[in-house]
Amino acid sequence: MLSKTVAELATALANKDVSSVELTQAYLDRIAQLNPALNAYVTLTPERALAQAAAADAARAAGQATPLTGIPIAHKDIFCTRDVLTACGSRMLANFTSPYDACVVERLQAAGAVMLGKTNMDEFAMGSSNETSHFGPVHNPWDQARVPGGSSGGSAAAVAADLCAMATGTDTGGSIRQPASFCGITGLKPTYGRVSRWGMIAFASSLDQAGPLSKSAEDAALMMNVIAGADARDSTCLDIPAEDFTAQLSKPLTGLRIGLPREHFSSGLSTSVQEILQLAIRKLESLGATFRDIELPNNHLSVPAYYVIAPAEASANLSRFDGARFGYRCENPVNLEDMYKRSRGEGFGDEVKRRIMVGTYALSAGYYDAYYKKAQKIRRLIKEDFDTAFKDVDLILGPTSPHTAFKLGEKNSDPVTMYLEDIYTIAVNLAGLPGMSLPAGMLGGLPIGMQLVGPALSESRLLNVAHQFQLHTDWHTQRPEV
Amino acid sequence: MALDNTDVEKIAHLARLQISESDTLEVAQRITNILDMIDQMQDVDTSAVTPMAHPFDASQRLRPDVVTETDQRDDYQKIAPATQDGLYLVPKVIE
Numbered sequence: 001m002l003s004k005t006v007a008e009l010a011t012a013l014a015n016k017d018v019s020s021v022e023l024t025q026a027y028l029d030r031i032a033q034l035n036p037a038l039n040a041y042v043t044l045t046p047e048r049a050l051a052q053a054a055a056a057d058a059a060r061a062a063g064q065a066t067p068l069t070g071i072p073i074a075h076k077d078i079f080c081t082r083d084v085l086t087a088c089g090s091r092m093l094a095n096f097t098s099p100y101d102a103c104v105v106e107r108l109q110a111a112g113a114v115m116l117g118k119t120n121m122d123e124f125a126m127g128s129s130n131e132t133s134h135f136g137p138v139h140n141p142w143d144q145a146r147v148p149g150g151s152s153g154g155s156a157a158a159v160a161a162d163l164c165a166m167a168t169g170t171d172t173g174g175s176i177r178q179p180a181s182f183c184g185i186t187g188l189k190p191t192y193g194r195v196s197r198w199g200m201i202a203f204a205s206s207l208d209q210a211g212p213l214s215k216s217a218e219d220a221a222l223m224m225n226v227i228a229g230a231d232a233r234d235s236t237c238l239d240i241p242a243e244d245f246t247a248q249l250s251k252p253l254t255g256l257r258i259g260l261p262r263e264h265f266s267s268g269l270s271t272s273v274q275e276i277l278q279l280a281i282r283k284l285e286s287l288g289a290t291f292r293d294i295e296l297p298n299n300h301l302s303v304p305a306y307y308v309i310a311p312a313e314a315s316a317n318l319s320r321f322d323g324a325r326f327g328y329r330c331e332n333p334v335n336l337e338d339m340y341k342r343s344r345g346e347g348f349g350d351e352v353k354r355r356i357m358v359g360t361y362a363l364s365a366g367y368y369d370a371y372y373k374k375a376q377k378i379r380r381l382i383k384e385d386f387d388t389a390f391k392d393v394d395l396i397l398g399p400t401s402p403h404t405a406f407k408l409g410e411k412n413s414d415p416v417t418m419y420l421e422d423i424y425t426i427a428v429n430l431a432g433l434p435g436m437s438l439p440a441g442m443l444g445g446l447p448i449g450m451q452l453v454g455p456a457l458s459e460s461r462l463l464n465v466a467h468q469f470q471l472h473t474d475w476h477t478q479r480p481e482v
Numbered sequence: 483m484a485l486d487n488t489d490v491e492k493i494a495h496l497a498r499l500q501i502s503e504s505d506t507l508e509v510a511q512r513i514t515n516i517l518d519m520i521d522q523m524q525d526v527d528t529s530a531v532t533p534m535a536h537p538f539d540a541s542q543r544l545r546p547d548v549v550t551e552t553d554q555r556d557d558y559q560k561i562a563p564a565t566q567d568g569l570y571l572v573p574k575v576i577e
Binding site: 095096097099100192193206232235236239298300301303304305307308315319322323324325326327329333334335336337338339340341342344345346348353354356357358360361364370371373374375376377378379380381383414415416419430431432433456 | 485489490493494496497498499500501502509512513515516517519520521522523524526528531532533534535536537538540542543545554557558560561562563564570572573574575
């Protein structure tokens with residue numbers, strides 16, 4: 001039962017095969033059994049979950065069920081949850097009980113979803129392996145000596161290990177798609193501005209976007225139906241009409257034109273991953289899609305430009321953590337400056353401090369033009385590469401990550417090595433486009449994902465292609481033995 | 483661009499971050515490595531390119547200037563490190 005998709009669970013709940021209270025308790029039991037080893041959750045909310053489940057069962061009995069009513073989910077610990085710890089993977093917020101709910105949390109709750117708890121993550125979402133979390137790393141359910149990816153690694157591991165039906169995540173440079181690839185699940189980063197950032201602790205405001213981590217594309221569409229849409233409290237949230245993301249799932253792929261970026265299939269990508277992607281390409285061809293090579297000539301500049309823009313925005317966003325109003329305050333500060341410096345020095349981990357310093361440097365007097373302005377110009381070149389590509393193709397397909405999940409400790413000695421992990425995903429954030437990762441094969445007992453990228457607001461098309469692929473493959477139904 | 487200890491101390495001060503003296507050298511080396519990677523950008527001629535601040539070049543939306551927030555001071559101060567009489571307490575600023 002716990003390995004079922006949200007769509008399947010919704011049917012089981014509607015048919016009264018199971019109640020939400022029973023389902024919620026079953027997930028809580030499995031979490032109690034497996035979470036000590038996986039460390040996917042950092043906070044559990046069993047009482048709140050069972051109360052929400054009982055309310056969901058009552059709503060269903062009263063004929064007021066939505067597709068998510070009574071479905072047990074998990075939230076990445078970057079989303080503020082009223083009266084529940086919201087630590088964002090950091091010592092800085094290890095004592096922070098949010099006074100309000102994030103928009104995403106509010107909307108899922110209103111749709112009847114049950115919150116099981118909050119999932120582990122890289123500190124302030126800065127990382128690609130979940131190893132920067134103050135609460136210790138998450139272990140990949142496929143091989144516990146390996147990372148789950150990051151920064152939404154707890155959410156990805158929880159979905160893959162059947163510790164929830166689906167989960168929320170956020171993606172600033174690949175933080176939904178890369179852990180989805182490493183854990184063998186489906187992850188969608190929506191178009192920038194599709195989903196409100198209200199109550200989502202800010203890392204890089206021009207790049208951050210929330211989205212689903214799920215067991216199928218259909219489930220991702222069900223979550224998108226609830227979380228997407230205008231919100232006056234986030235001035236960057238797009239003011240566009242609501243959309244039914246499930247409406248196009250069944251559309252045939254005949255005539256679909258997909259581009260293969262030469263830069264994503266060149267050096268750095270192992271031949272075994274290439275072979276897996278070739279099989280996926282042939283499958284999509286058999287479903288009616290046609291393929292052609294395209295170029296994204298500035299893709300190699302995406303990581304350098306990102307590591308100016310994201311740290312610069314982070315240095316500004318994280319200035320709010322000063323020990324004065326909430327969060328960590330150092331012991332016995334001698335004066336205000338000492339309070340700021342020691343609260344921040346002790347409250348933030350090494351990677352967060354590094355990025356704040358890179359951002360501060362890039363924005364400091366005399367360096368602004370050479371770094372920040374230059375990076376914004378590169379950002380436009382990257383965006384224009386996509387604009388050009390989408391004149392000839394509907395979507396772009398490539399690897400999500402250069403390889404399968406790596407071992408804990410393997411790449412965290414050098415920050416730059418870790419940064420290059422996101423070579424295929426970062427450009428998508430810089431251009432503000434929707435992108436998703438879905439399971440495309442297995443390599444040495446580990447899942448590998450493929451990435452689909454579309455023009456702005458093409459989520460329905462991405463989900464359609466992913467759903468059709470999943471109807472004809474079973475990679476997404478494979479589960480680790482935990 | 484290689485950073486030295488003095489650069490790191492200056493940046494750490496601007497960012498109001500305490501970095502211990504024993505860590506300064508390592509921080510300088512790691513940030514230097516990051517800046518070296520970033521410097522690939524400098525090989526590209528971008529003189530004719532307009533900087534892009536937002537993926538869709540959107541401008542900030544404005545809202546009517548009316549009161550929408552309610553008073554939630556008690557909620558917010560409940561989680562503060564130190565408060566008194568509705569005020570946040572910090573170390574003495576003025577003698």
